Amino acid sequence: MKEIKHFAWDASHLSEIDSIWINGSEDMETIIDMATQSLHHFGFAFLRNLCLDDKESTAARLTLLGENLGSIVSQSPRGELVEDVCDFSDVEAEDKRGYRSAGELTPHSDPSTLIALHCLQPAMTGGESYLVNVRSIHDHIAATDQTLLEELYKPFPHWRVEGSHGIAQAGPYETERPVFCENNGRVSCVYYRPFIELSAQTQQIELSETQVAALDLFDHFSRSDELALRTxxxxxETIIVHNRSVLHARTGYQDWPNAQDRRHLLRLWIDAPERFPVHPQHELGDLFA
Ligand SMILES: [Fe+2]
Structure with missing residues (x-):
């Protein structure tokens, strides 16, 4: 497949982006082709009518989509391939992972190449998803402060979540990893600031003033209304995001009064290094293998 140029979109391109919904009732080969093109160009793909009504057939159709894009990988040591994204905070006090609560999630990348989210039930209010283009964050930082941009290409501490690579204990990685990498002119990003800070804290490393300033500038642009595409x-509706090209976030929400009506998404993590190659330092593979 020939290289499709990545489009450095921001919020002002909303009208153009609105017209790119993919019809999910097409045959799988056509859907994969269109989704791949959209993921190369925009870093995301929006699909409608992909799935049937009941949860089991929806999960099966999503699984087929994921298998055609790459390899579906587990999202936790529990090993689920199709994960429920729901507010479980009332029944699972132990689970600290943000996607199992109703709170806000700030812009970040998930570890896998792709994340697919399918909506079974929206919230009563809130729960807006927003996407931010890595290339746009990068170029705004470049225009503001070249030194801080260069800092983000240097190694930062990062964190290994529990269960990764067959180990039971969470902890800091031995090697460090840059926030930005570049491969064949394409910028990629791995970003979840709490893990950078947790890793530094655990190793008793103090982040330098320049590192903190670089992360602050990154956060400033990643949370800017001028850049975010909100939906x-x-x-x-289904959304697929290329985690190395686009960050995702979610506003907090309020659920419907009845527990069976609560906001409910299905989520897949898909590893697809051949279809969407990035710099080796940003290929995270199967985190819970
Ligand atoms: Fe996420």
Whole structure:
């Protein structure tokens, strides 16, 4: 497949981006082709009518989509391939992972190459998803402060979540990893600031003033309304995000009064290094293998 140029979109391109919904009722080969092109160009793909109504057939259709894009990988030591994204904070006090609560999630990348989210039930209010283009964050930082941009290409501490690579204990990685990498002119990003800070803290490393300033500038642009593409997923809508090209976030939300009506998404993590190659330092592979 020929290289498709990545489009450095921001919020002002919303009208153009609105017209790119993919019809999910097409045959799988056509859907994969269109989704791949959209992922190369925008870093995301929006699909409607991909799935049937009941949860089991929806999960099966999502699984087929994921298997055609790459390899579906587990999202926790529990090993689920299709994960429920729901507010479980009332029944699972032990689970600290943000996607199992109703709170806000700030812009970050998940570890896998791709994340697919399918909406079974939106929230009563809130729960807006927003996407931010890595290339746009990068170029705004470049225009503001070249030294801080260069800092983000240097290694930062990072964190190994529990269960990764067959080990039971969470902890800091031995090697460090840059926030930005470049491969064939394409910028990629791995970003979740709490893990950078947790890793530094655990190793008793103090981040330098320049590192903190670089992360602050990154956060400033990643949370800027001028860059974010905002959408609230409706029932039956699916979004696929290339984690190295686009960060995702979610506003907090309020659920419907009945527990069976609570906001409910299905999520896949897909490893696809051949289809979407990035710099080796940003190939995270199967985290829970
Ligand atoms: Fe996430």
């Amino acid at each position: 609230t997923l409706q029932k039956g």
